[in-house]
Each structure stands twice: as C-alpha cells, then as structure tokens.
Amino acid sequence: MQSTNRPHLSKRQPRLIGGIRQDKSTWDPEGGWWTLQGMHGNDTDALTRWSGSQLWMPTQLPGRILGMFQATLGNNQHFFFMSNGSLYRTAADGSGIQTLVTGDGTSVYDAKAFGNMFFFTNGIQNNRKILSDLRVQNIGIAAPASAPVPSAGAAGTKTGTYFYVLTYKNSTSGAESNQSIPSASLTVTAQNIILNSFPAPTDSQVDTFVLYRTTANGGVYLKVAELALSTTTYTDSVADTALGIRASIYRDVPPTCEYLEVYNGMMFYAGFARPFHNRVMPSEVLLPEAVSQFNVYDLDPDDNDEVTGMKNFGQSIAVYKNNALFLGSGDSPDSLTFVKTRVKEGSLGHFGI
Numbered sequence: 147m148q149s150t151n152r153p154h155l156s157k158r159q160p161r162l163i164g165g166i167r168q169d170k171s172t173w174d175p176e177g178g179w180w181t182l183q184g185m186h187g188n189d190t191d192a193l194t195r196w197s198g199s200q201l202w203m204p205t206q207l208p209g210r211i212l213g214m215f216q217a218t219l220g221n222n223q224h225f226f227f228m229s230n231g232s233l234y235r236t237a238a239d240g241s242g243i244q245t246l247v248t249g250d251g252t253s254v255y256d257a258k259a260f261g262n263m264f265f266f267t268n269g270i271q272n273n274r275k276i277l278s279d280l281r282v283q284n285i286g287i288a289a290p291a292s293a294p295v296p297s298a299g300a301a302g303t304k305t306g307t308y309f310y311v312l313t314y315k316n317s318t319s320g321a322e323s324n325q326s327i328p329s330a331s332l333t334v335t336a337q338n339i340i341l342n343s344f345p346a347p348t349d350s351q352v353d354t355f356v357l358y359r360t361t362a363n364g365g366v367y368l369k370v371a372e373l374a375l376s377t378t379t380y381t382d383s384v385a386d387t388a389l390g391i392r393a394s395i396y397r398d399v400p401p402t403c404e405y406l407e408v409y410n411g412m413m414f415y416a417g418f419a420r421p422f423h424n425r426v427m428p429s430e431v432l433l434p435e436a437v438s439q440f441n442v443y444d445l446d447p448d449d450n451d452e453v454t455g456m457k458n459f460g461q462s463i464a465v466y467k468n469n470a471l472f473l474g475s476g477d478s479p480d481s482l483t484f485v486k487t488r489v490k491e492g493s494l495g496h497f498g499i
C-alpha cells in the first residue's frame with residue numbers, strides 16, 4: 147500500500163524565509179534573505195522539513211523582520227516585509243527593494259491581497275492599500291462635505307423639482323465614496339440646470355467627481371456623469387430617461403482596524419478599538435473598500451473578550467477571540483450568519499491562526 151505522505155514541496159520553487167523568532171532559533175534572519183532547499187511537506191501542503199538554505203539577497207534591513215507577505219499585483223509578483231514600523235517590498239527575483247511605508251512605530255501589520263491590490267492594517271494608522279504601480283493610498287474614500295449648487299439655466303429638458311448629490315472616485319482602484327449630503331432643491335420648467343461650487347477633495351487618491359440627481363419630483367439619486375476634478379461649472383442637460391445607475395449608500399470608509407480576511411468575494415475587517423472590539427465588518431461583494439454601518443456583526447459584545455483574528459476556513463470564515471471561536475457563512479454582507487462553536491480556547495493573536 148502506498149503512503150499518502152507525499153513530498154509536495156520538494157518539486158516547487160525555493161520558498162523565501164526570514165523573520166524566524168530569535169527566541170526559537172539560533173539563526174539570525176537580519177543578515178539577509180534566504181531560500182529553503184530540498185523542501186518536503188505533508189498532505190495539507192504544510193512545510194515539515196528542508197535540507198538547507200541558500201542566501202537569496204544580502205540586503206539587510208535596519209530592524210528585526212516581523213513578518214512577510216507575498217502578492218501578485220497586475221502581472222508582477224512581490225514580497226512584502228515588515229520591520230520596526232516600516233513596510234518594504236522586493237520583486238520575486240530579489241531585485242528592486244523599496245521602502246513603501248515608514249514611521250509606523252513598532253507596528254505589526256496584517257495584510258491581504260484582493261484583485262490587483264495589497265491591503266494592510268495595523269490598528270493605529272489609517273487602513274491602507276498598495277496599487278499595482280506600488281502607490282500607497284488609504285483604503286476607502288470619505289464622502290464630500292457638500293454637493294454642488296444648482297441653478298436654473300437656459301431652455302432644456304427638465305421640468306420639476308430636482309436634488310443633487312456628489313461622490314469622489316479613484317479611477318485606478320475603482321473606489322468610490324459615499325454620497326454627499328443633498329443639494330438644496332431646485333424647481334425648473336423646461337430648462338437645463340447649471341451646477342457650481344464643486345467641493346475640492348483633500349484625499350490625493352481622488353481623481354474624479356461623480357454626479358447624481360433625482361428624476362423630476364423623485365427621491366432616488368441616479369448617475370448623471372463622471373467629471374474631471376478641474377470641473378468648476380457643469381450644465382446638466384441629461385434627460386431623466388438617460389440617467390445611469392443608482393448611487394450607493396453602502397460605501398463608508400472601513401474604520402481603522404487590526405485584522406483582514408477575504409471570504410466569498412468580501413473583505414472582512416475586525417480588531418477595532420473599544421467599544422467595538424467584538425465587531426466584524428464585511429465589505430460589499432467585489433468592493434473591498436466599501437463597507438456600511440448597517441452591515442456589522444457584534445459577536446457576544448458583553449463577554450469581556452475581543453476578536454483576535456480571522457481565517458478563511460473552507461465554506462466558512464473563522465473569527466477567533468481569546469476564549470471563543472465563531473464560524474460565519476453567507477454570500478452577502480447583509481445576510482451573514484455567525485455561530486459560536488464549543489471551542490473554549492481561541493487564539494491570542496492572528497499570526498497564530
């Protein structure tokens with residue numbers, strides 16, 4: 147009878163190693179980057195032994211390596227390293243080491259890839275992402291403080307009372323903010339409408355205005371146009387029948403958090419500051435930067451415990467506390483179900499999951 151223990155990993159490309167706990171090994175990972183040779187694994191593809199290591203890149207970072215992540219952004223594979231509150235990256239061949247983030251103190255990051263973006267958090271600074279061109283930007287976009295001001299224009303297509311709202315958009319990542327507060331109402335008869343006083347964004351990732359309005363005497367905001375940030379005046383001549391998609395109200399910015407996980411096309415955020423330390427917040431499906439205050443899940447908020455990490459676990463998402471384990475399931479952020487298991491010992495931290 148053949149053994150089921152197969153050396154899966156021995157036929158693969160050498161894997162990068164570094165950051166081994168110094169209290170568990172005499173090997174000092176701060177002298178460069180190494181690859182493992184002659185690797186073997188078990189049926190679950192876990193690394194069990196290796197025959198040696200080889201220097202991969204001699205570059206030495208200024209501090210102890212606290213973690214590594216691998217992600218493919220666009221067509222390029224990258225390794226990301228965290229050390230003493232800084233985040234570094236290098237290409238898969240070890241070339242082009244680059245400092246992406248500095249000044250985060252002694253922060254340890256959690257990170258996940260989603261699409262062509264690399265998301266990372268530390269529970270202190272804003273949640274951030276790295277685009278395929280390696281630009282670092284905040285996750286999510288805050289809504290404009292106001293809508294542009296409407297006034298009656300020349301003869302045109304509109305008769306009735308209208309309202310407008312505005313959003314900000316990042317055309318590279320696809321992220322769009324929640325809508326602004328509505329404009330003042332404007333009633334016209336067979337006229338176009340002129341919009342002025344577009345509020346300038348303070349977030350550098352924003353490169354587009356998205357304008358929405360109601361139909362005549364209506365209450366639902368539909369898309370009018372996407373406009374350049376240089377726009378100061380816009381004449382709305384779009385007929386009600388030519389309006390586009392409805393403005394979303396589910397595009398809040400994810401609050402600063404410690405933990406990330408991807409499940410069923412949603413990005414899950416957790417590890418929020420008290421009093422929301424028991425909360426899990428999923429994004430909209432395929433919109434990892436868009437969350438909603440209406441779609442939050444507080445797991446036993448009165449048990450004097452806190453979420454310590456998350457992990458995609460087969461058909462479920464496992465949410466750990468120090469002394470509990472919850473399994474969540476569902477395919478939409480507004481209809482998830484979380485069940486508390488009989489497990490009484492959870493995890494003290496997400497790197498132990």
